[in-house]
Amino acid sequence: MPTKPRQKVLLLEADVAAGGDLLAAAAGLGLDAYVATHKELYAHYRPELTDLITGTAFTDFADPARALDDLTGFCRDTGIDGIVPCWEFLTPLAARLAAALDLPGHRPGPAPAGRNKRLMAEAFAAHGVPAPQTVTAPDPDALARRIAATGLTYPLVVKPAENAASIGVSVVRSAAELPAAARRAQSQRHKLPHGIALDTTLLAQEHVDGPEFSVETVVADGTVHHLAVTEKFTTAGTRRAELGHTVPAALPPQARAAVCAAATGAVTALGLRHGLAHTEVKVAPTGRPKVIEVGARPPGDLIMRLVHEALGIDMARAHLQAVLGERPDVTPRRNAAAAIRFLTAPEAGTLRWVGRLPHGDHVVATQLTKMPGDAVGGPDDNLSRIGHLIVRAGTPAEANAAADAALAAVPVELATRW
Ligand SMILES: Nc1ncnc2c1ncn2[C@@H]1O[C@H](COP(=O)(O)OP(=O)(O)O)[C@@H](O)[C@H]1O
Ligand SMILES: [Mg+2]
The missing domain is CATH 3.30.470.20 (ATP-grasp fold, B domain)
Known part of the structure; x- marks a missing residue:
């Protein structure tokens, strides 16, 4: 009997939080794993990663048109079957690449909203997703004028349109604090290690008081499966670093359903179709959830490990199955x-x-x-x-x-x- 050829996946940057888990899951599924990265970065990859990598595609992610061109050619030549978004800043490229190759992927049109919070706020508003009221502006003076014109009241959250890990995010209690918060939000203009240009448009948002959760989701051919709701613990002051996470969140069924419904609306608004999503939600004192952001990518902070420890679900494996257009394996095997x-x-x-x-x-x-x-x-x-x-x-x-x-x-x- 002829043996089935091994399927091939391309990870867009594997030296990221989820990279090791995704490469291990690829090996477990019998897939050949290729990685797209920068040549000089690959020289510093750890052996735990390189041992699991079949081949590499070197490009320049700081030049998105060139990267799309390079990788389309590579995938055609190599016969890649699935594009794996691993890192938030490359999720729009992953969607465009999958579309160019006619492979399963997120809708390329709304994909930039998966990493850009200005576009994300617009997509949420257009689709009626519950989210904090948001205004945007290119500089601090214009932001102050927009805040005054819309009647947003302090405290507000000021953040950059593009970044992650709470970098440049501040809670602002009065107009006097606005310039310093805007400076913090605009201090990074490129994302290391690839030098990807960041949109430094400023956002000011209504501050949503209340507990914070994230919804860990796999979307398979457009069908949304929520795998777990995570409770998040953050600092309470001006800066909002994440201090810990717990899976599953201890939420009554009705509250859990409301948080999940908000996440479903959010991932749908962003056109997500194949792969993991991580949606951050705060529940306002009214009990109404508000979506803070969606990452169209595997969660960071070892949340995949927590989901595995608690529920026995292998999210990395589910991500790969989803980007190959297969039905992911999402049955919980534990209830801890x-x-x-x-x-x-x-x-x-x-x-x-x-x-x-x-x-x-x-x-x-x-x-x-x-x-x-x-x-x-x-x-x-x-x-x-x-x-x-x-x-x-x-x-x-x-x-x-x-x-x-x-x-x-x-x-x-x-x-x-x-
Ligand atoms: N509108 C908001 N209301 C209350 N807290 C917020 C708001 N926006 C952000 N935060 C807090 O700041 C953290 C980081 O903001 P977020 O928008 O998720 O940016 P990042 O992409 O850096 O994670 C959130 O996890 C949350 O704790
Ligand atoms: Mg966040």
Whole structure:
């Protein structure tokens, strides 16, 4: 009997949070995994990644037209069967590439709204997706005028149209704080490591008070399956870094249904058809969910690991199956809970000491990314973390209690300044 040729997928940048999981899932599915990246970046790929990579397509993501051209040619020559969006800043390119090759992918027309929050706000408004009221402007003065003209009242959230990990996002309590927040929002103009140009249009949004969740979703041929709702824990001050996540969120069924319905509206508004989506939602005191953003990509922050620990669902595998146009395997195999907590320093400084991270009991994984003597940032954005721990337990309440207790037992000390 002739053997079926192995299917081939192309990952758009694998040296990202989800890259290792996606490559491992590709190997598990018997797929050949190719990676599109920059030549100079591939030289620094870790062996855990390169060991799982069949071949590479080098291009320049800072030049989207050239990248589309290069990769269309590569995929035709190589016989690629599926385009795998791995990273938010390349999701529009992934959709255009899939369309050019007539492969399963998101609708290319609305795809730029998957990474650009100005376009996303417009798509949400056009489709009646519940979202914070938003105004946009090219500079701080114009933003102040737009805020006054629309009657938006403080507190507001100011953020750049394009970035991630809470970079440049601030809660602004008065007009006097607006210029500094706008400066922060416009301070990054290119996204490393590829040098992709960012739209630095400013957004000011109604501040939605209330708990925050994310909905982890796989879309398969346009059908939306929500796999899990995650509870998110963030800092409460001017800057909103994410401090931890718990899967599943302890939500009453009606509230869960409302959060999921908002996520369905959001992913539909963005034209998502094949692959994972991560939708962030806050539930206002009225009980009404409001969509903060959608990532048309696998979730970061090890949320895929949490979903696996808690529910036994392999999201990376589901992503690959969806981008190949297959029906993803999404049956839960467990009914437990898992939580991650990030270790942060109380403020920016030099790390004097960080205690040993605990293992055992509920703790299933830990990682420390900074050592004594290292410079560390304060808890301003998600880049300032110094490590994390993951726990698994029977229920979300147990997972939260175990994670918070484990985190509290790790001392983090900064060197005194002189
Ligand atoms: N309109 C808003 N109301 C309340 N909090 C918000 C709002 N927008 C953003 N935030 C907070 O800031 C965090 C980061 O903002 P987000 O828009 O998700 O940007 P990023 O792409 O950097 O993740 C959110 O997770 C949320 O905690
Ligand atoms: Mg976000």
